[in-house]
Amino acid sequence: MGSWYWIGVCAGLGVGIGVLLAALFGASRALLAAALVLAAGAGVVVGFALGQWDEAVGGGAGGALGSLGAAQLVAGTLRRGGTRLGTALFIGAAAVLLAALAWIPGIGYVEATVVPALAARLRGRVPERYAGLRSLARD
Numbered sequence: 001m002g003s004w005y006w007i008g009v010c011a012g013l014g015v016g017i018g019v020l021l022a023a024l025f026g027a028s029r030a031l032l033a034a035a036l037v038l039a040a041g042a043g044v045v046v047g048f049a050l051g052q053w054d055e056a057v058g059g060g061a062g063g064a065l066g067s068l069g070a071a072q073l074v075a076g077t078l079r080r081g082g083t084r085l086g087t088a089l090f091i092g093a094a095a096v097l098l099a100a101l102a103w104i105p106g107i108g109y110v111e112a113t114v115v116p117a118l119a120a121r122l123r124g125r126v127p128e129r130y131a132g133l134r135s136l137a138r139d
Contacts, residue, residue, distance in 0.1 A: 001105070003054060008109045010055040011062035012102020014043030015111040016095045018066025023091035026074030027084060035071070039063035062112045066098070069115035072122050 018039035025035040043063030047056030070091060077087045098115075102108040 003051070005105055006051045006055050007058040008106055009102050010043065010047040010050055010059035010108070011112045012108025013046050013099050014039065014059040014062025014064075015066035015069075015108070015115055016099030016102060017042045017046070018063040018068070019070040019098055019115065020092055020095035022067045022070035022074050023088045023095060026071065026078060026087065026091075029075075032067070032071045032075070036064060036067040039067040058108075062108065065112050065116050066095075069117075069119040070095075072119035076122065 018035070021035040021039045021042070022032060025031040025038075040060045040063045043059030043061070044056045045059075047053075047059030050059075074087055074091060077091075078084065098111055102111065
């Protein structure tokens with residue numbers, strides 16, 4: 001395989017790492033920012049472990065994009081009443097699946113593109129705050 005394959009693998013593994021760290025650290029904005037920095041750094045480390053500087057750039061970019069993409073989903077889930085443990089488990093399982101899929105040729109590039117795009121789509125669909133049964137109460 002050529003260098004394009006290994007860059008894609010590192011990008012996909014970086015996306016998986018970014019999604020996992022966002023799921024684990026998703027309690028506040030400061031922790032999500034820390035997850036972004038850690039994911040980019042871990043992606044660079046994975047890139048250097050599997051190749052040279054070009055793979056490290058792919059891994060770092062994948063880590064940052066994965067963390068940014070998952071941050072929107074994690075924050076929205078927790079804001080709407082999801083538990084921290086349940087959110088971390090489900091999104092962590094998705095992160096492991098993303099990392100496993102990264103070994104398929106070309107899929108790492110697709111992951112690095114699709115995860116932030118889905119987050120941007122979710123951001124545009126954020127509903128207003130749910131009033132619950134208070135909207136049915138008579139004053």
